[in-house]
Amino acid sequence: MSTVASPEQRGRSGDHPQARDRTAGTVFRTDIEGLRAVAVLAVVFFHAGVPGIDGGFAGVDIFFVVSGFLITGLLWRDVASTGRVGLAEFYGARARRLLPAGCVVLVATAIGAALLLPPLQARAVLGDGIASALYVGNYRLALHGTDYLAADTPPSPFQHYWSLGVEEQFYLLWPALIIGVAWLVRRRTRRRRGPNSAPSTTPYLVVLAVVAAVSFAVSLDWTRTLPPWAFFSLPARAWELAAGGLVALSVRHWRRLPPVVAAAAGWAGLALIVFACLRLGEKTPYPGTAALLPVLGTVLVIGAGCAAPRLGVGRGLSLPPMRAVGRVSYSWYLWHWPVLLFAPIVLGRSLDLTDRLGMVMVSAGLAGLTLALVENPVRFAAPLRLSASRSLVLGGAVTAAAVCAALVLLVARPVPVGHGAAAAALTVSAPVELATPASDPRDAAVHDMTAQVQAAVAESAGLQAVPSNLSPPLADAPADKPAVFVNGCVRSWLEVGQDECASGDVTSATTVALVGDSHAAMWAPAFEAAAEQQHWRLETMGKVTCPLLDLPLTSPYLGREYSECEQWRGEILDRLRAERPQLVVLSMSRRYGADFGFSVYGGPWLDSLTRLVTELRATGAAVLVLGPVPDPQSTVPTCLSAHLDDATACSPPRPVAVDDAGVAAEAAATAAGGGRYADLTTLFCTAERCPVVVGNDLVYRDDNHLTLEHAQALSPVIAALADRALAPG
Template sequence: MTVRQDATLSSRHRTEHGRRPPQPGFRPDIEGLRAVAILAVVLFHAKVPGAGGGYIGVDVFFVISGFLITGLLWREVNSSGTVRLPRFYAARARRLLPASATVGVVTGIGAAVLLPPLQARSALRDGIASALYVGNYRFALQGTDYLAADTPPSLFQHYWSLGVEEQFYLLWPALIIATTWLVRHAGRRTGIDAAHSQTPYLVMLGLVAAGSFGLALVCTDTSPPWAFFSLPTRAWELAAGGLVALTAPEWHRLPALAAAIAGWGGLTLIVLTCAELNSATPYPGTAALLPVLGTVLVIGAGCAGAGAGRVLALPGLRAIGRVSYAWYLWHWPVLLLLPALVGQPDNPMSRLAAVLVSCGLAVLTLHLVENPVRFAAALRRSAAASLALGAAVTTLAVAVDLVLLALVPAPVGHGLAIAAPKILATPPSAAPSADPLDAALDAAVRQTFAQAQSAVAASADRAAVPSNLTPPLADAPADKPAVFVNGCVRSWREVGQSECATGDTTSPTTVALVGDSHAAMWNPALQRLAEQRHWRLETLGKVTCPLMDLPITSPYLGRPYTECEQWRAEIMARLRAEHPRLVVLSMSRRYGADFGFTSYDPAWIASLTRLVAQLRSTGAQVLVLGPIPDPHSTVPACLSAHLDDATACSPARTVAVNQAGIAAEEAATNRGGGHYADLTELFCTAERCPAIVGNTLVYRDDNHVTIEYAQVLAPVIGALADRASSGN
């Protein structure tokens, strides 16, 4: 073809605006848009100020994938009438699986070598799910348990988006093929040839987008983990990209000025949402409309050859875009593992180093793994060979994690077996005093406290984790009282309260255990007392919902915690109606400013006085349990890494206990007419708060006691309850 012929052909394909019609070829501006997306994600995970909404980079990737894949499938259907599935999946396998498997294997090895064994085993299980591209559903299931927020993040957590995309790649061609069949079937019946019409596919994508977006709105409010991680709630973002692909000719006909405004406006919207959203924003929900719309505008304007395309096509951005996939894979595990590798705490400098190291690894992965496999002539010619390669690397990644699981066994203490701590309840006995009963009750409290203090002191300096530790470290995370799973402890969106009466349910003596998860963790102790003393025990709890009348925001829900406020009112009404003999009140003291108040602040102290007075007005005696020490680590994971030095997981008392806050709470409780129990001596010596007492593990995570230790302390709680119930 001559130059003149080429120019003539080109002129025939120009539109009235003087631009070339949309071409199915490479889009440099989209490569640059990938750079924007990965920079947003990396800066967010590196905790760079101004990138609090950087997680929207994943939404940008989803829209890009929807645009590219839908365009590819539509062009194939339009030209051949079908989708060659082996060829399609082979291309995806070459593009995605070798790099993800490579990073997955290295990450699994890093977890086994650098993480505490208990945490490493959890990460390796995540790695297996991620290699099979169902990790997003594993994370959604874990996320439904509010306690999962207290565990360290998974090294494979970022693989959730790969799971969504792989599931999209599996289902999207089937939808296209189904739509094609329906169009042909309808055409044979009506005589209308719509085989090359985009309208049926637009309708199909529109329905998918509408249904998915509606589900995302519902789940964002009712089940945020599923809204965030699942394909059904994210499909609308991919469909949005597909709708742009199918309407590319219409985008191409935009006037130059309109296209420029759309493109620059879209890029601005992406940058603004990255800067203005944060971790407390309910997501995806309506907030995800902003980055999705921005990406649609950028890609659509690019179809018209206008907008921000020239900036996005700059060589620097395109270079970042080329490594975006590998950088996404590497940045998260490097951010988590590098501090442990170099022995430095997580700080801005270590995060900067991690960003640079992960970028370097991404470049190596691009040139040594991605490109050689993706463009290998033998693989490109053979769909079977490409699919076999994908299956092989996936199998390898799963196999490596399984082998590492076997090499990193569940941690078991190998110290000497230690006797279980025992505290014997001392029956009150009359003592020569003006008030014999009062003195006897005080004596019972002192005697049980003394026994607990003796057990704590004997364990404070013991180094080796005992071989008969109970519960075993591997079982500790699941060591939750039944009330956490039987509905007695209400979840985030649940209001009202079921009966939840145990012990002697026909007894006229009702004891109510009320509060958040830190009240519910004492249920095993009070359950044992209720059985012994024939109490009717009611456990009334709601997660992260202290009973005090404090306006509360839920960081988990990203909005005012209206369910908590409603539950409080319902519980107070119930207590007024039931007139329990004793209300045992407890709550976490780890509430920070993101909840709208802070533990021990003036509002907290004032509200505690009001609450105790309100509870006393029901006719009940009130016992407020003070806080447990803050271990400042996830104790089972910490101990799994220090089987010969349990003291490494036992914080100093001055660090673990807020003595001034406890004193303020005690005074506030007394002003309201209640009884306050400072529990510090049940956990700490003057210097240290051991993580193990006798053979009993004290904490099941980073802020709740185990069932077993709660039961050990049952006699102490019983003595405190007796004294409070007496009204003296």
């Protein structure tokens, strides 16, 4: 899965002025143009899956440092020469440089999404496009990354715009910071040394150092506690931009370096960048301390270039091929990600490495065209260069056009709605006939109600057109969350402890505890209805991606040992021992893979299940372990939105969706501990297929969790299973 912070989202190009580098007092820095080539190649090859470039996402850090260097130098030059910052000219230049190409690619990507993606996914992607056009897409991604139930959605073709958002926010705040410092300095120097005092960089260096220190502290903390916010937000990334600014304000010191020292520093910086690209990876907590490698490396390369040593790394970076790649770096960055995402859809197959490299070259060609037809003509157009107001109007116009284009495409890609015949709701009723004297009435109730559900599943297995009365509607499914996911009963990644979450008859002497991860919580609507009918006190105790099994667990979301899960497990077990509920219901996802540190249905999993059941039985509680729901193998609402006339296209074959051998092994492990196991497969599958629509119920809200409506429809069966487990003997 894509842990919350998935690595394929990393990279972006920075500003690229072709004028005199007035900060250093020298002509245009060709080595920086070559440094951009290093950065964009790292990002593009990383996204293309080139072996060995596991840390290519560090290219974004290179761009941030470069932008901080160039923009801070530009602003300082204005302050030093005129005592002010020409805001209109500054923002006009940024608008000419970044917005036309960015908006052209954004509109092209939006059109591609509307034409190629399933309707439901296309609408979500177009929302990403609007956020990206307004340069707040990074915060949309940060919010998305903290939503556990949205963590496994496919990557957006606009994900790479996140860093443009960071830089645009930097462009808004940085001039204000420089202006504020200049105002304070001007007031102090007039009082002390007169109005014509030569400006000093020291106050600006101090302010930038403070900004860098505070931002780096935020980055370290959020990398551990809020990884998506650490990765996508300006507060956690500002230190990288500030690092470039510190170099720009200390150029005169870098220029004093002896040639040998400067050359050594430059080569060492490049070595740090290469090491980061080769040694970092998806499991590296990022940015955190790991980002120091590319940031310090870039600082050394830029700083060493200020001294321009004859044998320095700048000579290699200034070679014509490197400069050529650097010139197209911005447009190449913009094009490469949507091309890589759309290519498998267009070609109708997954891409191998050769295909991906081919797409990299296609995006490079598009970048060259964009540079020649959009970037340079707009950037160097005399009417725009001579008028800041025209440049600003241009920027506003292309941004508005991009937003409007995405809105028009949203209207043209309406909310997908089933247009098949209305289907009858799934209803399960208690048996009216008394069980035979030789049978247990509780077994008979479970058998009878299971048969009712099986009949509905069999009737729906061949469903073609999605019912017009589908519940919930496809567009509403992603938000179809049980209350326990939002009221604190289900603890998020970093939360421990468990508030009392009681429902049903809260005064009842019969307590049922529903415990586990999100797959326990998705059954809460069924158990809540059962608790009200049976007059139980239901306690729901859940934590995301945290089964109660005693297994060493690594969190891909946090990128480290999941210590919060271990602590929560201990607290819950202590609570169960103290409260001694009559029944403990265990449920957990079976989608844990190697990224979590163990395999489902393996020996450690089964042994841990037996130990846990035995331990819970020792408290005097009955134990019911719920078997897994089938894996639908797709994000069901999205899949159905593309197959409104053939729901079977989204309904996986039973052998693919269910591991029958694993279920049988779990049943044996549960029995060995003295518990009862509920194999739920027959509630969802025929012998051949597991339909994703039963009656008029949409079974899954995403790619693995039940909808609230379907869980409630199955409540009578769940009640019967729990009632049977509660029975003595």
